[in-house]
Amino acid sequence: MGRPSAPLALLAAAAVTLTGCSADTQSPRPVAATTAAGSPAVTDPVALESAYEKVIAGVLPSIVQINTESGLGSGVVYDTSGHIVTNAHVVGDARRFQVSLASGGAPRQARLVASFPLGDLAVIKVDDPSGLRPATFGDSSKLRVGQIVLAMGNPLGLGSSVTDGIVSALGRTVTEPSEAGSPGATITNAIQTSAAINPGNSGGALVNLAGEVIGIPTLAATVPELGGGAAPGIGFAIPSNTATDIAGQIVKSGEVTNTRRAALGVTVRTLAGPDGRPSGVGVVEVSPDGGAARAGIQPGDVIVSINGTEVPTTQALSELLATLDPGDEAKVEVLRSDGSTTTVTVTLGELSTDPPG
Numbered sequence: 001m002g003r004p005s006a007p008l009a010l011l012a013a014a015a016v017t018l019t020g021c022s023a024d025t026q027s028p029r030p031v032a033a034t035t036a037a038g039s040p041a042v043t044d045p046v047a048l049e050s051a052y053e054k055v056i057a058g059v060l061p062s063i064v065q066i067n068t069e070s071g072l073g074s075g076v077v078y079d080t081s082g083h084i085v086t087n088a089h090v091v092g093d094a095r096r097f098q099v100s101l102a103s104g105g106a107p108r109q110a111r112l113v114a115s116f117p118l119g120d121l122a123v124i125k126v127d128d129p130s131g132l133r134p135a136t137f138g139d140s141s142k143l144r145v146g147q148i149v150l151a152m153g154n155p156l157g158l159g160s161s162v163t164d165g166i167v168s169a170l171g172r173t174v175t176e177p178s179e180a181g182s183p184g185a186t187i188t189n190a191i192q193t194s195a196a197i198n199p200g201n202s203g204g205a206l207v208n209l210a211g212e213v214i215g216i217p218t219l220a221a222t223v224p225e226l227g228g229g230a231a232p233g234i235g236f237a238i239p240s241n242t243a244t245d246i247a248g249q250i251v252k253s254g255e256v257t258n259t260r261r262a263a264l265g266v267t268v269r270t271l272a273g274p275d276g277r278p279s280g281v282g283v284v285e286v287s288p289d290g291g292a293a294r295a296g297i298q299p300g301d302v303i304v305s306i307n308g309t310e311v312p313t314t315q316a317l318s319e320l321l322a323t324l325d326p327g328d329e330a331k332v333e334v335l336r337s338d339g340s341t342t343t344v345t346v347t348l349g350e351l352s353t354d355p356p357g
Contacts, residue, residue, distance in 0.1 A: 265290015
């Protein structure tokens with residue numbers, strides 16, 4: 001269940017990639033004082049230690065371990081009915097799971113309610129919800145860089161493990177690699193944290209000192225030049241506001257009814273130039289009722305840029321669209337098959353749960 005690497009950025013002249021942080025039981029892969037609103041301002045070391053202990057004791061009972069036939073990950077108890085929020089890459093193609101509580105006892109059986117691979121979120125439901133303690137989810141829009149956070153989960157199967165760090169950055173857009181059965185996920189407004197995230201942490205909780213879950217740890221960075229080893233202190237979490245929005249839709253309707261993601265209404269693929277490097281995004285199909293069709297984009301066109309930003313790959317296109325909203329107007333530069341270029345205005349639609357673009 002470990003994720004293959006995907007290009008992210010350059011860091012200190014070394015390429016950095018992202019991997020998911022669920023643990024493959026066959027071959028685990030490395031993946032790579034201000035507090036949150038409502039948290040006490042702690043300056044005394046003993047008081048800070050006490051605050052850590054209080055938060056850990058309060059939140060850990062809400063963090064579970066999820067096992068499938070191929071691996072393990074973590075989850076956060078969402079409600080008293082037995083719904084648990086986790087990552088889509090943790091559940092993979094599985095439909096049934098074993099869930100172990102932090103309080104111990106025999107593993108409980110659970111089933112998949114729905115998975116949202118495009119946002120790397122899923123909800124499962126425990127058959128026996130007795131004794132489950134729902135976590136308290138905070139408002140991730142109120143986070144500030146520098147706030148202390150704790151990552152809770154089951155790294156490498158070491159149940160109820162906790163690491164600490166800070167919110168390193170906000171508003172990141174990161175893309176996970178695609179793999180068999182998964183289109184990959186583009187995470188918008190991702191929280192970057194220095195709290196250590198390891199295989200098995202996926203789907204767990206990033207928690208503030210108020211004891212609120214403010215993110216779902218999902219990705220960590222690795223450095224290919226260092227043999228794929230972890231890039232220390234660079235991890236990413238899905239904001240709690242995104243997680244609760246998607247989980248709420250799944251619990252209510254059994255599926256994601258509003259992705260809140262913008263879409264052009266096209267099916268695309270990355271094209272290679274004469275030098276073998278990505279040269280643009282080729283349009284393979286156009287949805288008849290989509291914004292691209294209404295703007296005159298046709299199969300065979302090559303999307304070169306959006307709002308002046310070049311999009312040489314489908315990943316670049318997905319990441320840019322993730323920063324826009326359905327209903328926005330986008331200036332799309334396209335290269336026609338006759339060699340001419342034109343710029344059209346596309347009113348963006350809503351990304352469906354199935355196709356890319």
